[in-house]
Amino acid sequence: QQQVKQSPQSLIVQKGGISIINCAYENTxxxxxxxxxxxxxxxxALLIAIRPxxxxxxxxxxxxxxxxxxxxxxxHIMDSQPGDSATYFCAASSSLTGGGNKxxxxxxxxxxxxx
Amino acid sequence: KAGVTQTxxxxxxxxxxxxxxxxxxxxGHRSVSWYxxxxxxxxxxxxxxxxxxxxxxxxxxxxxxxxxxxxxxxxMNVSTLELGDSALYLCASSGDRDYGYTFGSGTRxxxx
Numbered sequence: 267q268q269q270v271k272q273s274p275q276s277l278i279v280q281k282g283g284i285s286i287i288n289c290a291y292e293n294t295x296x297x298x299x300x301x302x303x304x305x306x307x308x309x310x311a312l313l314i315a316i317r318p319x320x321x322x323x324x325x326x327x328x329x330x331x332x333x334x335x336x337x338x339x340x341x342h343i344m345d346s347q348p349g350d351s352a353t354y355f356c357a358a359s360s361s362l363t364g365g366g367n368k369x370x371x372x373x374x375x376x377x378x379x380x381x
Numbered sequence: 382k383a384g385v386t387q388t389x390x391x392x393x394x395x396x397x398x399x400x401x402x403x404x405x406x407x408x409g410h411r412s413v414s415w416y417x418x419x420x421x422x423x424x425x426x427x428x429x430x431x432x433x434x435x436x437x438x439x440x441x442x443x444x445x446x447x448x449x450x451x452x453x454x455x456x457m458n459v460s461t462l463e464l465g466d467s468a469l470y471l472c473a474s475s476g477d478r479d480y481g482y483t484f485g486s487g488t489r490x491x492x493x
Contacts, residue, residue, distance in 0.1 A: 307486070308487075309385075309471050309485050309487050310484050312482065312483065362436075364437055366412060366429050366431055366436045367437075369426065369473075369482060370426070371423055372423075373423050
């Protein structure tokens with residue numbers, strides 16, 4: 267059961283443009299929504315995260331927009347640069363009965379920023 | 382501070398063999414989680430250890446197991462390897478009050 271749906275699968279953006287990646291979730295128990303960036307040969311690196319009591323969070327060129335009623339959240343990368351070319355994963359997390367939590371990942375978006 | 386360290390980086394094993402992967406978390410982090418990453422299934426949660434106890438488990442067969450030591454270092458074991466076990470195995474650590482996971486670079490396992 268895919269609990270976090272991510273789109274698009276791939277994205278090509280011109281340098282300086284805005285990259286937008288969307289995710290939708292089903293489980294209303296999710297209470298933490300991070301975005302990860304992964305380069306080839308590396309593990310995912312936390313980019314930015316948001317909790318559902320906030321509708322938007324900005325860190326540098328990266329912004330998360332969150333719509334709790336629609337159960338959707340998105341990543342916006344402003345002024346996209348070739349160095350941003352990577353695979354981006356959205357994820358969602360909730361507390362588990364035994365304590366702790368686990369991340370449920372989207373399927374990933376391959377972003378390519380062209381000169 | 383040092384990040385999450387996984388060893389080895391690459392492994393090639395034969396079907397039927399077993400393998401052990403190692404993970405050293407960020408100093409002070411007591412939660413260690415393991416994920417499997419494949420092109421077909423994406424990133425999937427295997428299990429989480431906290432204070433030497435398995436706290437949560439994903440939907441993987443019993444061939445996949447793990448343990449955590451008193452220094453929070455963790456090992457993951459896969460027995461009776463199958464071709465479908467070929468994947469990037471990622472370890473992530475987290476602080477006690479922190480949802481933010483830091484991932485290692487992973488161990489690339491190839492089963493032939």
